[in-house]
Amino acid sequence: MGEFLLNKYGSQMILDVFPLALPGALLIRSKRFADKRGYFAETYVQRDYFAAGINNVFIQDNESYSATRGTLRGLHFQKAPFAQAKLVRVLRGKIFDVIVDLRRASASYGGHVGIELSAVGGEQLFVPPGFAHGFCTLSPDTEVSYKVDAVFSGSNDCGLNAADPELGIRWPVAVGDTVISDKDRALPMLKELPAHFH
Secondary structure, eight states: OOEEEEOTTSSEEEEEEEEOSSTTOEEEEEOEEEETTEEEEOOOOHHHHHHTTOOOOOOEEEEEEEOSTTBEEEEEEEOTTSOOOEEEEEEESEEEEEEEEOBTTSTTTTOEEEEEEETTTTEEEEEOTTEEEEEEESSSSEEEEEEESSOOOGGGEEEOOTTOTTTOOOOSSOGGGSBOOHHHHTOOOGGGOOOOBO
């Protein structure tokens, strides 16, 4: 269940926070104020996110566009010292978003959560450092935006194979039928990954 929290100014935040099955991962919904024109929403207010326990300082916004339904991106992560937290939302269309816990000391190591995010629903997914992240588009012309708290580092850029049977991810489109980059198709399996996150 989500709950409305109070920010440090004592006013009610317009933020609904839902913990997910993997510790630290959160589903977030910002309140939308609708009228005949459409709606308005504050999609990120730092003080409210801090009050909700998301203390990461986001320093960069990224955006991707996928023309085709069934485009698969991921599973990606960066290792330390450039490990990233992410705050993911869909600007247009719909995705099946997946995170995998890569923290070796975690009881949920190798576990995953898959959740639909859409522009219509306005959900956001908070992904802590130590997780691989990827998504499959569920509609054409899908645009995804995400904040990160560390810049891209090519030498620390890593990934996990989305088709790894050990993960047991039930993608909405068979991985063999997805539009996927050669780089992502060649990513290592979980058992081949070094212990990047202790």
